[in-house]
Amino acid sequence: MVFLIPDFVSAEISIGASLSSDNFRILDSQHSIFGGTASSSSSSFILRATVGDLAIGSSSITNFGLRSGFLYFPKVTAPILHTALKGNAEAFLSWTPASASQGFSVGGYNVCTKLTSGGTYSCQNVGNVIFYQKSSLTNNSDYTFKIETKDGVGNVVATSNEKSVTPVSSSIAEAANASTFNVATRNALTLTNSGGTTAVLDFPQNFYTQTVQLVANSFPNSYFASSKPAPSQKNFVGKTYDFNIFHPSTGDQISAISIPATITLSYSSSDVSGITESSLAPYRWGSSDSSWQLVSGATINTTNKTITFSTANFSSFAIFGTTAATPTPTPASSGGGGGGGGGSILATAAVEFGGFAYPSAVINFLKDGSNAGATTADSSGKFSFILSGLSAGGYNFGFWAQDKTGRRSVTFTKREILTSGSIAKVSNIVLPPTISLNKTSVNLGEQLTVSGSSVPDSQVRVSVVSEPKDYITKSLLNGDYSQVFSTIGLEKGIHTVKTKTEVLKTGDESIFSQLVTFGIGVAVPQKECSRDADINSDGKINLIDFSIMAYWWKRTVPEGSNVDLNCDGLLNLADFSILAFHWSG
Structure with missing residues (x-):
């Protein structure tokens, strides 16, 4: 045609x-x-x-x-070599990813090396990566690098800019990593240092408006000593870091993201030798800064030796601490005179928490209703952390845990009065167990199984509120517990069950878990909210419960908090009406 x-x-x-x-x-x-x-x-x-x-x-x-149509010429965007760091007889290189179209694809990269003083490039195939650690270099010799992009059959189709590096045997980059992040999903990157300490960067979904590239580098704690000296009376602790974000197309550096990322830096026992561990805090040195800036709201886990904080700004980071005070000997009496010595005094208050949860549970901490950080319990369910840099005064602290299956506990709250220059200790915290049912609706006489996570090898009390009847079971070493009970003897209708933990080794008990609902011969309403007005679980509903609720008056309460008695996300007159109805005095 x-x-x-x-x-x-x-x-x-x-x-x-x-x-x-x-x-x-x-x-x-x-x-x-x-x-x-x-x-x-x-x-x-x-x-x-x-x-x-x-x-x-x-x-x-x-x-x-x-034999052929009009063959398209490839359209290729060249990579940008934006980072070249010196190492001991090596160099750490990272670049933006190249892109290709018109029927072509990027098949990989060559790292090309030459002596800056002369000679020709020697190119090495490194695969389809955006980071490479080039080794077997000679210290104190100046090298120039470039990156070649290859198509799917190995032809070089684009070449990056050049960067030069002089490897040295001291004050060097110790570790590096790079990754391109698709912001539509949650992203994480781990940097492992010599000696086994790590830096973990966790980015939430939609933390920026477009795909970005993260480059992470670590250095000895002496690396910034001259260029970015420590704050007065502070010492570098552990490794120091550069965390930089780049636009993958232009190579432009991005100094801030839309939603903060969570960074966890670990340190070793030797790193804090001679350092007051409770004084540790993270600091950041931005591109426009002339000194280190404190990153507030960090949490210290002295068991796992980690410090966790959130930031939306990226540049150089370090942990600093204060030298442990050495008591000054009291001078011998000499008939007069006066004055005495003493150790250093903390200018701010701190609080150290410790207690029990479930193995590998994520423990979340609240300070006056706001997130203050998180840590992870060890294999025995124990956890500890330090919250420092606080002003003197009263605080309402909250704790809730998420077990390995994603179930959440209710929030346990505790008020503490902090004094300037002191470290308050809150120990033997027992987080309430998580709880779930295998069925939400059964026929009369059928069995139900309640299960969840608790402190390992502890006693778990399962209370069917409407019976009332208690069942005692024991959690396994992995923290799991379960209890089967019969519905014989219960009436047709809606019933509730809750659990609490007793740590056998110490005798300490948790508050009750949230109430979970099941129906006998009827369906459970879709929206479930049934909470005990005994907020502090002392068996009474009185002024103590009232005072806890009063703090949250007309505030947005944390999700799952047991002070929100009608589960509407607010603390208001409706909740106080429920409290008054159950009042025991």
Whole structure:
């Protein structure tokens, strides 16, 4: 079939090789987009334009073969070599990913190296990566690097800019890592240092408006000593870090993200030798800063030796601590005079928490209703952390845990009065167990199984509130517990059950878990809210419960908090009405 196109239709052309057969030829193949002015012709016909392009590749019929269409030239965006750090006989290189189109793809990269003083590049295939640790270099020799991009069959199609590095045997980068993050999902990167300490960067979903590249580097604690000296009366603790974010297309550095990321830095026991561990705090030195800036709201886990904080700004980071005070000996009496020595005094208050949860549970901490950090319980369920840099005064602290299956406990709250220069200790915290049912609706006489996570090898009390009847079970070493009970003897309708933990080794008990609901012969309402007005679980509903609720008056309470008696997310008159109804005095 032949389509005739009026003469006013024209094409914008791209000249290429001739196409021909025994019966015709096209002198110049062309892309045909409306708006051009040229045409191609032979002695017997004229080609004004085509709609679409000749396909790439070969095709044939009985009378002729077309070996290729108009082959596209690849469109490639070259990588940008933005980071080159010196190491001990090595260099740490990272670059933005190249991109390709028009039928081509990026097949990998070559890292090319030469002596800056002269010589030619020697290129090494490193695969499809955006970070490489180039080794076997000579210290104190100046090297120049560039990155070559290869297509799918190994042809070099683009080359980056150059950067130079002089490897040295001291004050060097110790570890590095890089990754490109798709902001549509949660992302994390772990940097492992010599000696086994780590830096873990956890980015929430939609933390920025577009895909970014994170480059993380660590250094000895002496690396910044001259260029970025420690604050007065502070000491570097552990490794120091550069965390930088780049635009993957332009290589431009991004100094801040939209939603803060969580950074956890670990340190070793030797790192805090001679340091007051409770004084540890993270600091950041931004591109426009002239000194280290305290990152507030950090939590210290002295069991796991970690410090965790949140930040939306990226640059250089370090942990600092204060030298442990050495008591000054009391001078011998000499008949008069006065004065005495003493150790250093903490200018701010701190509080150290410790207690029990479930193995590998994530413990979340609240300070006056706001998130103050998180830590992870060890294999025995124990946890500890220090919250420092606080002003003197009263605080309401909250704790809740999430077990390995994702179930959450209720929030346990405790008020503490902190004094300037002191470290308050809150120990033997027992977080309430998590709880779930295998069914929410049963027939009369059927069995139900209640299960959850608790302190390992502890006693768990399962209370069917409407019976009332208690069952005693014991948690396993992994923290799991379960109890089967019969519904014989219960009435048709809605019932509730709750659990609490007793640590057998110490005798300490938790508050009760949240109430979970099941129906006998009836369906459970879709929205479930049934909480005990005994907020501090002392068996009474009195002024203590009232005072806890009063603090949260007209405030947004944490999700799952047991002070929100009607589960509407607020503390208001409706909750106090429920409290008053159950008042025991």
